[in-house]
Amino acid sequence: MRRMRRIVRELLAGAALVPRGFGFWRRRPGAMALGMLPAVIAGTLIAVVLIALGLNVEALAQAVTPFADGWAERDRSVLRTLLALVIVAGAIIGTVYTFTTLTLLIGDPFYERIWRAAEKELGGFTPTPVRFWRSFGDGLVLVLRAMGYALITWLVGLIPGVGSVASAVLGPVLAGHLIARELTTRPFEARGITAAERARLLRGSRARELGFGIATQLFFLVPGGAIAVMPAAVVGATSLARSVLERAAAEVEAAPRPTPPA
Template sequence: MKRMRQIVRELVAGASLVPRGFAFWRQRPGVMALGMVPAVIAGALVGIVLIALGLNVEALAQVVTPFADGWAERDRGVLRTLLALTIVAGAIIGTVYTFTTLTLLIGDPFYERIWRAAEQQLGGFSPSPVRFWRSFGDGLLLVLRALGYALVTALVGLIPVVGSVAAAVLGPVLAGHLIARELTTRAFEARGITAADRSRLLRGSRARELGFGVATQLFFLLPGGAIAVMPAAVVGATSLARSVLDRAVRDRAALDSAALEHDAGAPPPPA
C-alpha cells in the first residue's frame, strides 16, 4: 500500500509539471508563442493526410483486394467494408504517434529556445551550445520508436473483447513515454549525459516520467490542446529532467551515507 501511494504521488507530481509549464507564458510570452508553430504545422499535415485517406479509403480497399473482384457482390462488399474500417482504425491509431513524432521533429529548433529560457529562469545551470537541428540518427531513431509503439498498440487492439479498451489505454501511455523521453533529451545532452545514462535516470523516476508524458498526451485529445500544450510541455520537461537529476544525486548520497555507516559499524580487521 505504501508503495502504491508513492507511485500515485509520483504520477501526480509528473502530471503537475504540465500546468506549471503554462505559468511560463507570463515570463516569456513571445518564446512560448513561437513554440506553438510546430504543432500547427504537424496538425495541418496530419489533417490533410487523414482527409485524403477518408475520401479514398473505399478505392484503396478495392486496390488491395483485386482477388475479390470475382466474388459475389455481398461477400465482396463485406470484405472491402471491413478492410476500409481496419484502414481507418489503423490510421486513427497511427495519428497519435504520427502527430507526436512530426511535432517533435519539426519543433526541435523552436523548443530549444524555450528550453534555454526555462533553464535560465530556473537557474543553477548555464546552457551550453547544443545541436540546432536534430541529427539524422536521432531523428531516425525517434521515427522507428514511434512506428514500433504504433505497431504494438495496433496489435493489442486486435485482442478480442478487451483489445480496443487496452489499446485506448496503452496508446497514450506509450506516446506519453515518447514525449517525455524526447523533450528531456536536450536538458540531459547539455549536461553531457549519454543516452544510456539518460535511460537509466528516467527508469529511476518512471512514474513521474509517465505522469508528465501521459498528462501531455491527454491534452492532445482536447480541441487545439496540442498546439497550446507543447510549449508548456517543454518547460515541464526541463523541470522533469532537473528533478530526475536531483533524485539521482540524493539517492547516491543516501547510498554513500549507508556505506559509511556500515563501514563504521563493522568490526576491525584481525591483527
C-alpha cells in the same frame, strides 16, 4: 499499499509539471507563442493526409484485395468494408504518434529557445549547444520508436473483445512515454548524459515520467489543446529532467558507503 501511494504521488507530481509550464506564458510570451507553430504545422499536415485517406479508403481497400473480385458481391463487400475500417483505425492510432513525432522534429529549433529560457530561469546550469549530428540521430531514433509504438498499439487493438479498450489505454501511455523521453533529451544531452544513462535515469523515475507524458497527451484530447500544450510541455520537461537528476544524486548520497578494510 505504501508503494501504491508513492506511485500515485509520483504520477501526480509528474502531471503537475505540465500546468506549471503554462505559467511560463507570463514571463516569455514571445518564445511560447513561437513554440505553438510546430504543432500547427504538424496538425495541418496530418489533417490533409487523413482527409485524403478518408476520401480514398474504399479504392485502397479494393486495390489491396484484387483476389476478391470474383467473390459474391455480399462477401466482397463485407471483406472490403472490414478492411477499410481496419485501415481507418490504424490511421487514427497512427496520428497519435505521427503528431507527436512530427511536432518534435519540426519544433526542434523553436523548443530549444524555450528550453534555454527555462534553464536560465531555473538557474544553476548554463546551456550549451547540442551537436547537430547527435540531434539528427536522435530524430531518426524517434521516428523508428514511434513507428514501433504505433504498430504495437494497432495490433493490440485487433484483439477481439478487449482490443479497443486496451489500445485506448495503451496509446496514451506509450505516446506519453515517447514525448517525455524526447522532451527531456535536450536537458540531459546538454549535461553530457548519454542515451544509455538517460534511459537508466528515467527508469528510476518512471511514474513521474509517465505522469508528465500522459498529462501532456490528455491535453491533446481538448480541441486546440495539442497546440497550446507543447510549449508548456518543453518547460515541464526541463523541470522533469532536473528532478530526475536530483533524485539520482540523492540516492547516491544516501547509499551506504563500503566499509574500508582494516
